[in-house]
Amino acid sequence: MKHTILLAGSGNIGRRHLQALSALNRRLDLIVIEPGSSAREASAALLAPFSDHITLRAQDDWADLPPSVDLAIVATSAAPRRKVLESLLSATRPNFVLLEKVLFTTRRDLDECEDMLSGLGIPAAINCGRRGFHDYDRLRDELGTRRGLSMNVVGSDWNICSNGIHFLDLATHLFAEMPVSVSEAELEPEPVPSRHVGCVEFFGSLVAQMSGGGTIKLTSLRSPGVPLAIEVTHHNEKWTVEEAKGRVTYEVDGEEQYSRPFEAMMVSRMEHLYTEILDNRQSRLPSYQTSAAHHRLFIDAIRRRLGMQISEDMPCPIS
Structure with a gap:
């Protein structure tokens, strides 16, 4: 059986998806939508050794797509993602959609894109890839039925605005609980420029309250040299x-x-994330609904620290 997969955006993150797909050892038709000619050429070079079982079509627009694809992956940055998703759904009908994070930067986009996908009956997951680590599954099994678990994530300059969502999701995965609030009170007052143009980062801590009573504290240190560590605590454990x-x-x-x-x-070594989608139309990654709930709390916390009016729902400058 041959699967058709569409990738929108073949920059650094998009190419990691291509690396994983090339390792599936399956017959694939890959369609890459990418406006940058250098990125298209890099994708072609990456996949050239696999031409015996992968065919590639790389183009800069949405023309002449098949009526349906088995999987569509949207690997753009956050700002253009809604427009890209709408263009995708106007051009073809995917059986499953995989989206990168930060997912969207307004509540309106989170809500309306959720309604859009739900109305079309298209399942979607968000690429918070730590759910694909087998050793986190082992830790989750060890934690068992304990309740009131807490997590402390600390390290030097790990881009909390770009990556904090990963750890809210990891806590949900390990604890089988959802965050109910996220506080920005322990973030430093002033943001710093992000490596993403027009975006910001913060040093300091975000603190989430979990439905089971524990807390999640995410700390990005300004001082260098502290490797990232994830601590899970329960009473004296x-x-x-x-x-x-x-x-x-x-x-x-x-x-x-x-x-x-x-x-x-x-990502490039987690082929199992793709095979379960292609074979079963299901994913261990967080559903759109779960991740959107994380994003709503997260982007509002960042906007509050930036002094933005939440009611105006202006885009949060993160990606």
């Missing part, structure tokens, strides 16, 4: 995941009980 060092440690009352390897998996 603590699990510490150090993704860069490839280990997870479990302590009780401050005494180490064990340390074991932990594999942090890149």
Whole structure:
């Protein structure tokens, strides 16, 4: 069986999707929609070694698309994503849509795009890829039925505005709970420029309250040299995941009980995320509805710190 997959946006993130798809060892028709000629050429070069089972069509517009595709991946930045999604749905009918985060930067876009996809009966997931790490599944099973769990994520300059959504989702995945609020009170007052043009970042902490009573504290330190660590606590127990060092440690009352390897998996190595969508039209990644709930709390917290009026629903300058 041959699958047809459309990728909108083949910049750095888009090419990581192409790397993962090339490793599927399946017959694929890939359609890449990308306005930049250099990005299209880079995609063609990446896929050239796989021409025995992958055909590629790279173009700069939405013309002459098939009436349906098995999977559409939208890997653009946040600002143009709604326009790209609308163009996609006008040009073809995907069986499943995979969207990058930050998903959208206004509540209106979050709500109306959710209604759009739901009205067409198209399932959608958001690429918060830590749900694809097998060792996080193992940790989730270890946590079991504990309630009131908390998480502390801390490290130097890890781009909290771009990546904070990942950890709200990770907590939801590990704890089987949703955040009910996100506070910006512990962010530093002044933003700093992001690597994304026209966007901002912050140092300091965002603090989320979880439905089970625990808290999620996300801290991006201005001081350099502190590797990112994810700590999960429950009463006198603590699990510490150090993704860069490839280990997870479990302590009780401050005494180490064990340390074991932990594999942090890149998008380009998580072929299973794509096979389950293609084979079952389902995904372990967060649904649109789940991630949109995270995004609403998250972007409002950033807008409050920037002094923006929430009622005006102006775009939050993050991506």
